[in-house]
Amino acid sequence: MNENYDMLAKCLFGFEEVLAKELRNLGAQNIKEGVRNVKFKGDKGFMYKANLALRTAIRILVPIETFMISNEDDLYNNLSKISWEKYLDENSTLAIHSSVHSEIFSNSHYVSLRSKDAIVDYFRKKYQKRPSIDTKHPDVQFDIHLQKNTCTVSLDSSGESLHKRGYRSDTNIAPINxxxxxxxxxxxxxxxxxxxxxxxxxxxxxxxxxxxxxxxxPANINRPEFSFEKWKDFDQELFDLIHDTLLKKVxxxxxxxxxxxxxxxxxxxxxxxxxxxxxxxxxxxxxxxxxxxxxxxxxxxxxxxxxxxxxxxxxxxxxxxxxxxxxxxxxxxxxxxxxxxxxxxxxxxxxxxxxxxxxxxxxxxxxxxxxxxxxxxxxxxxxxxx
CATH class of the missing domain: 3.40.50.150 (Vaccinia Virus protein VP39)
Structure with a gap:
């Protein structure tokens, strides 16, 4: 039986309450509204279901580590302590997205670069080989969020933004998301x-x-893929079950x-x-x-x-x-x-x-x-x- 764990769904400003209601209707637990996000708990199957069914979520993050930092070196040092082989190996590709609301760092791109250094150095020291960067189609996508002195490292289970449903091939000027x-x-x-x-x-x-x-x-039933499908623990049988169960409710x-x-x-x-x-x-x-x-x-x-x-x-x-x-x-x-x-x-x-x-x-x-x-x-x- 899969255990429940913390997740975070990002959304557009003003839609936090709508997203929280969606999550309640899907069966999420411990729902807490934030600003442009809603936190909740669920198991692996629920994470699959959230990506498939949520209409107002932009992406679903799974936090894997949270730590405090007081300077730039703290970021690298704390990231170097994470057991990265749980999530990828030396032959994998990765991408990092960072968001920064901190006086320690002023540049999110620099945070992404330092985070990348910590991950590839970890593999190089331990396995004498390092994973590669692929910003367009990575095997694993990480999210680094810095809020003042708190750093949260998450797996991005969605990959491309969930607004990319997969049905829109033709658009006008400035189409609505x-x-x-x-x-x-x-x-x-x-x-x-x-x-x-x-x-x-x-x-x-x-x-x-x-x-x-x-x-x-389901909102994303036409979507060609999700990032979690490349994870080490991806369960194809469980995903197919969730997918088919949602379709039966049409x-x-x-x-x-x-x-x-x-x-x-x-x-x-x-x-x-x-x-x-x-x-x-x-x-x-x-x-x-x-x-x-x-x-x-x-x-x-x-x-x-x-x-x-x-x-x-x-x-x-x-x-x-x-x-x-x-x-x-x-x-x-x-x-x-x-x-x-x-x-x-x-x-x-x-x-x-x-x-x-x-x-x-x-x-x-x-x-x-x-x-x-x-x-x-x-x-x-x-x-x-x-």
Whole structure:
């Protein structure tokens, strides 16, 4: 029986609570929210399941050593004491990612170099041969985190960021990150029992993530590989069991998931990505202009979209956002409408609708707001009295 051990799931700012809920639903133990991360406990099988199923996690780390340092030499000396042969051998390849929040070191790249020196020197002294560095496709990936005087060394079980689901082959300019898209959809409360519309769907990422949520399809089921598959203790039989068990929990939604965009190129890219994810049965894509069309669904609807903003917008910003507000008001009554934007002054303030929720998130380095508009038929007071 595998023992439980500590793990840490990294996430985007603002999605800690959403990720913690995902972990609870999967069966994690000792869940503790941090900033851009959630700590938890589970066994090896749960680590496999977390990588396969979590929608808002960027990567899953497994801490293997924590120690205190007071100077640069302490880092090298403490790393030299770790029994590295537990995790790789002299013929393996490795990569190191470092994050530094400490006065001892100011450069994360230098921390990675010193950490690499400690590992390869350990093998050279003990085995007269050293592992190689491979930053693109290593056998084992380590994470070094320095917080003031505390250094935590972890195995990175994911490898490439978990936002790389494996279904997206075509993108538009500045496409939304898959993990961000999933997080936004989950923040709305969407669970597949509502109809769903993305009226500015671009290459279809929000629609695909919504369809995977609605049908309980594991987020990373299309991903070609995870870093843990190269670990010394990788259990193929256990991984296959977890993989197949998750697939057995897939369900079929009977609610509509609809996307449209006015650009033919966007529609073509969205259709390609939807096919890659094998979700053509659940998502309907059409070429339409949001500002000129009525809502295709009138009952129990959640609308989520990522309108152009920042450098992507080449039109009159105040007018564009005013059109968004007018269209929602006139054509999307009795819906919950959500949009993400980084354009607060000339954009968001011109929508002309009162927000019922406003959540701070980041799209890459852009600080954004994810806002909700409750679109009632008639007055809000009249709606409440029904």
């Amino acid at each position: 898959e993990v961000l898209a999933a997080g936004l959809v989950l923040l709305t409360g969407y669970d597949g029992t509502q109809n769903f519309i993305d009226p500015m769907c671009g290459s279809g990422t929000i629609l695909i993530e919504a369809a995977m949520i609605a049908n309980n399809i 369900r079929n939604t009977d609610k509509k998931i609809i996307g449209f965009d006015k650009a033919p190129s966007a529609i073509r890219k969205a259709q390609n990505n939807i096919e890659n994810a094998s979700l053509e049965e659940f998502i309907k894509i059409e070429r339409k202009n949001f500002f000129e069309e009525l809502s295709p669904v009138e009952d129990n609807v959640i609308v989520v979209f990522n309108p152009p903003y920042g450098e992507r917008l080449t039109v009159n910003v105040p007018v564009f956002y005013r059109q968004i507000g007018d269209t929602l008001k006139q054509h999307y009554t009795d819906t919950s409408a959500w949009l993400i934007t980084s354009d607060f002054e000339s954009g968001l303030k011109n929508v002309g609708l009162r927000t019922s929720r406003k959540i701070k998130v980041f799209n890459g380095k852009l600080e954004c707001r994810f806002v909700k508009y409750e679109m009632y038929a008639g007055s809000r007071k009249a709606s409440k009295q029904k």
